[in-house]
Amino acid sequence: MSTPMWPEDSGTLSYHSRRALVQLLKGPMVTAQEHPQVWQAVVSDEEALRSCLHNVFLDLVLDEDAGIAFPRPAAGGQDVDTGEGKRAPMPKVLRTETLTHWDTLIILHLRQELALSAPGERVIVDRGELRDQVLLYRPDRERDESKLSRRFDAAFRRMVDYSLVRPTETEERFEVSPALRQIFDAATVEGVRAEYERFRVTEDDEDSADEGK
Known part of the structure; x- marks a missing residue:
């Protein structure tokens, strides 16, 4: 004591x-x-x-x-x-945050980068490259680039606030927190990723149908 x-x-x-x-x-x-x-x-x-x-x-x-x-x-x-x-029921103690569409997409890509790395290896991502990957899943056929950029910027700032990424000595490059391995296991990531892939295919099909009219 x-x-x-x-x-x-x-x-x-x-x-x-x-x-x-x-x-x-x-x-x-x-x-x-x-x-x-x-x-x-x-x-x-x-x-x-x-x-x-x-x-x-x-x-x-x-x-x-x-x-x-x-x-x-x-x-x-x-x-x-x-x-x-x-x-x-187990009482809820920790504060929880509801992830937005953009939060989820960023986390999926960060988690994927961790999955491709060796244990103990630092994982560094380029913010611009991450943005390009995330915008492949733009919802509702959104084409307003300034609005998309604002939403991505806000979501990325939340990743920094949550300590899921942190700045490195190089501008616009960030280190991914290994905590993501523990927070989002492989099964969860694959399930969410499958849903987003279905979403993107559906959007592409709808675009093709509109162009054929």
């Missing part, structure tokens, strides 16, 4: 581990590169932090090779055993 930090303190974590717990709950993630002291506390006190997160229905995802840690709903967010012979 740690030394009390104020008269009524009954906590059991050290100062640095408490800071780590706060950072994990604030999100979106702790990284060895950006939060070295907090990261060290996560690694050294992993068992105690995992237990604390379990108390609030969360699990700890820790990838030491990638240098990332973040919380996510325990047991996949499924119903839990109350200990009274009943099951109950």
